[in-house]
Amino acid sequence: MNIQNSTSEDIPEIFRLYTRATDFQKTKFPENHWPKFKSEMIAKEVAENRQYKLVIQTEIACVWAIAFSDPQIWEDTDEPSIYIHRIATNPDFRGHNFVKIIVDWATALAEKQHKQFIRMDTCGNNQGLINHYQKCGFNFLGVKQLKNTLNLPSHYHNADVCFFEIEIK
Numbered sequence: 001m002n003i004q005n006s007t008s009e010d011i012p013e014i015f016r017l018y019t020r021a022t023d024f025q026k027t028k029f030p031e032n033h034w035p036k037f038k039s040e041m042i043a044k045e046v047a048e049n050r051q052y053k054l055v056i057q058t059e060i061a062c063v064w065a066i067a068f069s070d071p072q073i074w075e076d077t078d079e080p081s082i083y084i085h086r087i088a089t090n091p092d093f094r095g096h097n098f099v100k101i102i103v104d105w106a107t108a109l110a111e112k113q114h115k116q117f118i119r120m121d122t123c124g125n126n127q128g129l130i131n132h133y134q135k136c137g138f139n140f141l142g143v144k145q146l147k148n149t150l151n152l153p154s155h156y157h158n159a160d161v162c163f164f165e166i167e168i169k
Helices: 008-028 039-047 098-112 127-135
Strands: 002-005 051-056 059-067 081-089 117-123 139-144 161-167
Touching (some): 008 039, 008 081, 039 051, 051 098, 059 098, 081 098, 098 117, 098 127, 117 127, 127 139, 127 161
Antiparallel strands (some): 051 059, 059 081, 117 161, 139 161
16 A cells, blocks of 8 residues: 555546445435536546545555645634645545545654644535544534635535544644
8 A cells, every 4th residue: 555646647536436335425425525526626626636546556545635725614723734636536445434544644744744633524424434533533513505616616606514533732
């Protein structure tokens, strides 16, 4: 198992995993699932070394993106943080608890970069997912609707957004 930056050659696989994740979301929560993300957004994350992949042997088992600022979602919060976005698992590798692996990786990165928090959000009040993220070490901060979603992907518009964080000690 190896975590590394995604490359531009990975972009088709990233979109395949996003599509598979969205299809799965639709079966569980038809009213709240990921939209089709813009290729420019993903290409920018790859170019900025903010898109990651977990590789098992030669297969991409999971992908996610990070940000070091997220003012539109986290609004007035400016503490030094790592924000995790869009974890998508290859269906062939479900059940391996990749979120916990990502948390361990993000914790090491946060310590190295002197960040105070690891933060994550998810749309929809999904109690099963809330419980899963709590088991992976996140504190559940609550649910609210965002004030300004104009420049955010459509799944944030009029959605209940759950907020999670881990404080780095």
